[in-house]
């Protein structure tokens with residue numbers, strides 16, 4: 372038998388182990404479009420609940436924006452549904468080239484290549500531009516997809532302590548004998564909401580003859596004065612050699628990613644990156660939607676400005692209520708609970724109060740750093756935030772953690 376009972380039992384045991392450890396992931400079913408107000412079925416089979424979504428990557432509120440939906444309809448009508456081909460055979464339309472050009476202009480780079488997702492961009496880029504004679508030096512907290520891309524590449528991997536510039540400098544000095552050096556970081560780190568010090572990193576890369584790759588998935592569209600990304604915030608537009616980012620978060624939230632940067636590096640990806648060569652790219656309907664997103668973002672900064680105001684209001688409200696937060700100034704605001712079970716119970720209690728915000732715990736974040744990661748959106752109005760603040764405060768009181776320090780919460784609930 373191809374799948375004997377003994378084999379089945381092996382997997383059942385592993386899955387039960389995850390349940391017993393309290394780290395079994397469960398989906399919640401949303402029965403409405405993605406927005407500030409959603410209708411959720413949880414647990415499976417229960418009746419629908421209207422809740423405020425505080426944990427989507429829908430930073431600019433564009434996921435269900437009427438203009439984006441209309442543009443997608445138009446794209447479907449004029450360019451069809453599927454391409455049934457990879458890019459270099461017969462899977463490239465005029466609008467794919469147009470999206471690459473628009474992305475290049477928006478990010479202030481030299482050229483751009485689309486990928487089915489940013490996960491695929493990160494899986495393909497390292498192997499395409501580096502060889503075994505090179506070194507990849509990454510921040511220790513980079514996104515899982517960068518870690519996978521690094522694993523797929525034959526160049527030597529190394530790391531530096533999170534945002535520790537002295538440690539990065541040591542590593543750059545140590546690897547001067549390599550043919551090429553590539554420093555790798557997230558722009559905004561998704562679990563903590565802090566930003567990479569890109570000005571200092573660019574200076575170090577110039578000093579030690581290294582290239583810099585930034586994954587700006589949690590910033591493209593809203594970080595920086597005009598929303599270009601973390602490089603705009605730090606005044607280093609045009610100085611990042613490779614930016615990878617996603618269309619699956621702020622930029623409409625559907626799907627798709629890209630590598631954008633130096634012409635030659637993008638061309639190397641077009642010749643060699645395997646997810647580009649062997650997998651269909653973004654569907655025409657999505658390309659048409661993202662093109663509309665760029666129209667919206669370049670005609671005014673209204674949405675990213677509103678997001679910034681919402682994030683400041685939310686952070687201040689939680690602080691005044693007495694929660695322990697991670698410092699930062701991005702729309703990612705982690706409410707620290709430290710204990711994994713507390714994070715889950717807190718999330719469940721919030722849900723009962725009509726607020727949707729999931730708990731994060733090991734292995735997604737380090738041990739004893741469990742939290743509720745809240746994320747703001749330009750789709751939130753003040754009444755959403757006020758209702759959510761009231762719910763957080765009520766639940767915070769119930770669990771008696773308001774005004775308590777990290778140590779006091781850990782003493783009470785454990786690590």
Ligand SMILES: *Cc1c(COP(=O)(O)O)cnc(C)c1O
Pocket residue numbers: 487488489490491493514516517557561586587588589616617618619626627628
């Ligand atoms: C979400 C995310 C990705 C993956 O993006 P997809 O386009 O959904 O594959 C990659 N990198 C970072 C930093 C992310 O946050």
